[in-house]
Amino acid sequence: MMEIAARQAMSLIAFTLPGTPFSARMARFYIRAALDYHDLDDYAEDIETVASELVSNAIAHAGARSFGLELLRLEDSGAIAVVVTDPCPRAPAMHHPAENAEHGRGLVIVEALSASWGWTRHDHGKAVFAIFPREGWPVEAISALPRLDHLDAD
Numbered sequence: 588m589m590e591i592a593a594r595q596a597m598s599l600i601a602f603t604l605p606g607t608p609f610s611a612r613m614a615r616f617y618i619r620a621a622l623d624y625h626d627l628d629d630y631a632e633d634i635e636t637v638a639s640e641l642v643s644n645a646i647a648h649a650g651a652r653s654f655g656l657e658l659l660r661l662e663d664s665g666a667i668a669v670v671v672t673d674p675c676p677r678a679p680a681m682h683h684p685a686e687n688a689e690h691g692r693g694l695v696i697v698e699a700l701s702a703s704w705g706w707t708r709h710d711h712g713k714a715v716f717a718i719f720p721r722e723g724w725p726v727e728a729i730s731a732l733p734r735l736d737h738l739d740a741d
């Protein structure tokens with residue numbers, strides 16, 4: 588998994604999941620448990636939903652046997668970041684689906700529920716991340732968040 592300087596972020600959970608459909612539910616389960624454990628459950632609904640979309644994308648589009656999931660607490664703002672790493676270098680690309688389209692909504696949901704999201708190259712693939720502000724903090728605090736595009740490939 589990626590290295591982020593300890594003073595910038597604390598890893599709440601970090602693990603590898605197989606690229607099979609049940610991994611989306613597994614991701615939700617472990618994220619919920621980690622947020623509950625750290626009394627961060629106000630975040631849980633949106634973070635679980637977004638993590639599930641990012642994980643589903645890694646499963647569906649990256650063609651990977653396995654992928655990484657990490658939940659981070661950013662130290663200075665208390666914000667939470669979900670990071671999904673996969674070995675496919677192709678970038679996620681948000682579409683604007685037609686109303687009756689069956690697919691193409693995942694990243695629209697990620698954009699709607701998170702304060703910001705993005706991706707960066709990682710190893711030979713990429714890391715896709717979404718960030719959620721600490722409850723009660725103004726969204727403007729997000730501009731003070733550390734950028735995640737310095738993640739070291741290891």
Ligand SMILES: Nc1ncnc2c1ncn2[C@@H]1O[C@H](COP(=O)(O)OP(=O)(O)OP(=O)(O)O)[C@@H](O)[C@H]1O
Pocket residue numbers: 640644645647648649673675677678679680681682689690691692693694695715
């Ligand atoms: N991890 C990824 N690796 C490679 N391509 C990705 C990844 N995530 C997203 N994409 C690309 O971005 C597009 C948009 O993703 P998005 O989640 O919005 O829609 P979708 O996955 O096609 O449909 P839905 O999420 O509604 O089932 C995908 O169709 C895919 O081409």
Ligand SMILES: [Mg+2]
Pocket residue numbers: 640643644691692693694
């Ligand atoms: Mg999707």
